[in-house]
Amino acid sequence: MLYIGKKLELTEYFKSIPLEQKAQLYRGIRAIMAMLVKVSKMTEIYSVRDKIFSEFTETMKQNLDVIHNLLPFATVTTKKVGFYYQERKIKLFDEGERKFRNIFLTNEIRELYFVKGITPEEIVNFFAVIQETLNYTLLDYDFNTRLWDYGITHIGTISDPDMGDPEPWQESWFKSDITPVTPDELFAMEPQNVNELPAISNEYNMLPVVDMEKFNKWAESCGKDAVVNKYLEKAVKIVLENPDRESNRNIVGKICEYAIKNIQNGDFISGFVYVSNLILLEKSIVDKENVIYQKVKEILSRIKSEDFLNAVFDVALNIQSSQIKSFSNLLNIISEEQFETAFTKLCELENREVRLCCLEGLAKNLNDKDVVQRFIDNPDWHVVRNFLYIMRFAYNPEFLPQVREVMNHQVKQIRIEAAKVLSIYDADENLEYWERAVFCPDEEVRILAVENLVKVKDLKVKSIFNEIFKPANRSKFNLTDYERYMDRILASGRNEFFDLPGSMIFSENRELRIIALKSLNKLSNPSMVLMQVKRRIASHEFLSLDKEEIELLLGLMKGEMITPMLEHLEFLFTLHGNIFNKDKYLPIKKQVFEFVKQRAAKNMAMRNWIEKGKQTGDSETRSILEGRS
């Protein structure tokens, strides 16, 4: 991509430099060219990303750095008879030299430049360009176009189209198929009316306001993939209009070829798009004897073969995250016929993100009970767990016995995965399994059990919850468990279960009470526990609760709870200590009154309650409510 202006600049610069260290430069250039000949031979055997090229890259960089310390760029002239450096032939005694030189001859390259600042990445890409152009004479790219495509800015060429003696413009070039205007005609033409100018000027202001951010996002979304989609959409349309036309065979041939090539090159996004269109063609062509149909069918069976699947997994080892979804979709298609092989290969895949995404995709093709049984019985727990992961997305009541079977598996990961699978089925049907799972040693399974139990219609489940919260069973659960259970029960929205957390606010265990209150506070309308809350306020214990618990209790004062709770708190207006401890209730009164005062501005009932307190309360109450205490 070395800009023509830059080449010109460098050439001029080169002319002005005295070549005092000519011999040293010559040796350096010769070493580089000798290495490039070697590289060109190696590229016929190995990929340029092979580690064998690392050493070449390093040595070439060192050699170029030495040269660039003397001159900012080095240039090699290519001629039919050899490479030249400053009119001196570079003597190379390698039989590959002629083939390497041929790249430059066939690409009309006269000079090859190495400019100071070359990076190892550019050198590797340069090797790739050599590889791609060494053996092929293609219609679509050559050495120069590939250099540009790779964005190599420190290696450039001067070739035929860049040079020559400037020719003058020739009038014959501008001969037109329309008769040119004569001077008389042109001068006779009237200009526009000058009075129209203001209106014209206004027209330029009609340009709508632009949103470049939105535009850039849109531009990104219609990149290469969108173009390929559009291309194939058109191709399928043309082919289906006339599947017998010979030119359409070429198009379909290319789609088949690129479907395979893209996948083999690890471009799963394009590969999937191509394969999808082939499937569409296969479905849409009515005449099953048609040549195009036969071709498509043949390619699709090749894609669905075991050999191809193995090749796909080899490429997928270094998959990029952007390709995962398409890889999964592709695997989905292949696994229609190769489910077990695809699954086994996936289990071996180390990349978790890819594995999970693909396993999910595979679920569509899981419909054989025997296959389920085989994998569930697999001795490797990794395989069983991966298989269960697929089953999360493969709803089929026929598979239930196998899932239930592993609910008590000796491996924890399998038990958890099985519980997740069981969760996709009707909870009532699995009540007995969930009832047992509540007391499972695994935290994840227990919480899943509660989540499923709250869905069970049978009220028997209430006794299971009561069992959980029984003081005798407390040792089996930790406090976090209780908090989660409480949340799940309340989140279920089923009133029949609410007396359970409601009753928990009377628990002898403070932690449990706090957990219950915290869960209740998460509800926007906790009115279903109003009775219990009123009872709690009226209880003797209320006055001895600590600050946090009272705060949580008062926190339930929202919506329909406000008025009844306030009424039950009115006894505080006249509550006071005895003669020996007059201020005994001052802290609790202060906490409650301050709580209400803070919210009174936005709530009429609270404002009225405060007024009532001021009018009917004792002096202590008045003092707090009027802000004197």
Add this chain to the structure above:
Amino acid sequence: MDERRNRPEYDNSPKKWRYNFSKSLFTFWKNVKMYGDKNERITEEITFFKQVLDFFFAEKDELSILFDGIDIKVDKVRIRGQRQDDKYFEDIYDLFLSLCMSGITFKKGVADEEILTLLGVLGKYPVGREPKIKAYERVRADLPHLDHIEIYPYDPEESGNLPIYTPEQSVRQIYCSLAHDYGDICKMVDAAESIPLRMTERRVQDLISIVSNAKKIETIEFIMFLASIASFEGSTQSAFAASMVLWSVLIAKKLKIDMQSIKRIAVSAYFQYFSKDKEKGYSALSRMDEFNYDRIEAAVNASYRISDFSDMGLLADMSSSSGTLSGKILQIAAYFSAVTRRWPADSFYKGPLLTRPQAVRSIIRNCTKGAFNKEIVEAFVSVAGIYPIGSLVKLFDGSVAVVIKRFRNFFEQSEVLVLDKNLSVGERKTLTAENILDIPDAAGVVLPEKTIVEILNTFLDEREISNEKPE
């Protein structure tokens, strides 16, 4: 199996005949070299060789085969072997190289004897040796004077040292090649040949590099003037295709699109209207050896394009753009390049004929109606200005001028070239757009060739480099 090139549709393909010429020259020379100039196959060889020459002499007075130290060119076009059995090219290289000969020219009227004499002399010398200038001198001395054949010497030490083009000269070379080759490419659609993309890609890449690195605004203005040229070598269609490439690069660059995408857009621009039939264009571009996104995108854009350039047509036709970024940019490049040209009757074009300023305003108007993408229109207007370069305008003193610098708005000063009474380039004037008027009747006017060359020379002869840098 029958060779593709022997099919009837290739009968008049110059590519085929250039190939035939080189092959015929080779076999003829080898034949004479091995069996002398009186062997039994001579008549057959000479008949075929003359048949090849006659194909070229139908339109030209002479035909050359040239060697410049690297390539063989027949009729100024490089030829090279593309298949395994084309190894004889190597022998032709060696023939020229060994004899230090840079070319042979055959002139119309050449006689069989002259050809035989030449090949007889050439056949006497061994090939494959290190080139020495003396070899040519020996050939020259042996060869009698021939009226219709000329040979030229080649100096191996001098080869490849031609001057490098300046960016402007490169732009000219790119423009001329794009416009010149377009006709041949169009013919390939009907001949069912594979469309060669490499040279188009190469030119487009160089153009993008030049636009991206332009150090002076004049380079961009020169490109815009080239885009305004109505016709090239008698073809409006060729000039239109080249104009599409130039405008698409300028617009895409303004939108800060990445270089690779700009290349795909520009390649698409070149091929968008190369076939009258959308599907033929699509199929022609789909014939490819290797997977190539540029081709794919060009094929898509060749099948979605504006068919009716009228306001109604623009709004009614849902297939006027592929809906992709390139499709949307090409809509504007195509619209501006098409409506500002007067088209021959048999062209694909259907729509209004507008002056350049009218076309800019029409784009804005149609943008407000939803026909064009507003961000792309804004980029286009900021590149083109209110009186785009190439516009013909009238000054208040009645003189006619050509806009050669962009007028951003009505108040900033810019430049025009006044045309004299013979339509020769006269004074260069600096003024504001308030002082010039569009000439509605000049829509689609084609200036005489002489005037165009004079204007172009003002760009290439530009010695002063302005301080104004391109945006």
